[in-house]
Amino acid sequence: MNWRGIWAIYKFEMHRFARTLWTGLAVPVITTSLYFIVFGSAIGSRMSEINGIDYGAFIVPGLMMLSLFTESIFNASFGIHMPRFTGTIYEILSAPLSAIETVLGYVGAAASKAMSVALVIFVTAHLFVDVHVEHPLLMLLYLVLVAATFCLFGFIVGIWAKGFEQLQVIPLLIITPLTFLGGAFYSIDMLKEPWRSITLFNPVVYLINGFRWTFFGTADVAFGTALAATFAFFLACLGVIWWIFRTGYRLKS
């Protein structure tokens, strides 16, 4: 393994994030606060509890996941798209790095950034509500798994995209709607049939509920199911990336 090479990419990416550290931190803090003001205070006052959980606390895992998805995809896709766009990818391709090593560098850095943002949201949430995490270790592991999965997905987007506007398309047009409709801010049990059953086809439901389970020990779907679904998505992304490097799709001519 070329650990130094992986570390070089990781450091480079983290350095890039560090240049925009303050906006990088201010954005999640402000958006979380806004969500709490709107959902927590304005709407939450009428809902008070879902499944015996205070509404304010209930939306914390959903908020963290929403940011984790978008941050992961954005950071990972931008990270690999930028060298493709500027042409500096030549150096990565000509370096003694295997596909796994290249992906580890980029995805590792993007996942680190995305998890930091999720944790900043977690801390900010404490300013508004009391959140108690029932399975802290599982919660962290789940955070790592989801961040890694969406960063892999973002890496694919970054390779696939032909321009910067396409980098935005997937998060805005697919992930955000699926997250909002996937029970980030409500329990899907609150939906009438057939909408509840239809919602079960939304993969994000499993991601959010798996994470919510680590907080409260209860969720709309069983933790095992959620974990299996997340893991399946993780493997699917790995498969696509394996294919990308094998064929050189949009990386090599």
Add this chain to the structure above:
Amino acid sequence: MSESILSIRGLRKQYASGTDALKSVDLDIKRGEIFALLGPNGAGKTTLISIICGIVTPSGGEVLIDGKNWQRHFREARTRIGLVPQELTMDVFEPLISTVSFSRELFGRRPDPKRIEEILRELSLWDKRKTILKELSGGMKRRVMIAKALAHDPDILFLDEPTAGVDVELRRDMWNMVRRLREHGTTIILTTHYIEEAEEMADRVGVINKGELILVEEKTELMKKLGRKVLHLQLAEPLAAIPPTLAEWNPRLSEDGSTLTYEFDAKAERTGIPSLLTAMRDAGIAFKDLDTHQSSLEDIFVGLIHHSKAAA
């Protein structure tokens, strides 16, 4: 250790667009030499280099670095190769020294600030080490590209059009640097369409056109073999056509009829010049000036390309 550090065997590349960029190229690069790959734009020079460096996937053939397949032993191969691409592509928001250190570590080498300092000093970049890359001039950026390629101490260096768009002073500097690298044992392969560059620096020259290696020759041999001299005669009175009495010398007449050009082999026993001049005097053709000119690599090159076009 064999004499060839790099062997290219039947290397082919057809792009998805259907363009045959390389048509089965065979080439051996000798250890420690400076090899110039000469050819017009679109000849396949960059494709050839890109395949060796792992940036482009070949359609067929293989590359051996010290006898080892460059894909099967990609780590070893790539650690030994440094590439200075044609385009000035770099992370423009990075400080100069970080981008060079990055390159070293990316290639798996231990961070070595002293070695980085040496490289930067050698390329007169040390004073600018903290500058953000986008603030550097084009010439400086070109040096940065070289510093990045040298950062992991490769023993095979590819320079793709190193002096394209570079001023005379920097070009001299670069040539000196390439010579110093060679003195330290680095094998250098450079592509260029400036003949001057190949003539000045190379030990051997390869001419590539339309994806085919037309010729590979020691530069001095090439110059000797193909080095023809040209005699230009400025005529006192323009001629409408070449008189039949001069046909055996096969001279060429310029369009306006004022210059007669005669090509001859400078190394031959008989150059044919005295007899031509005598024949001209007999024909009553007077000239006001004459000069002879040794054909440069450029003339040879143009001749070769022209020849291969005619054959096609």
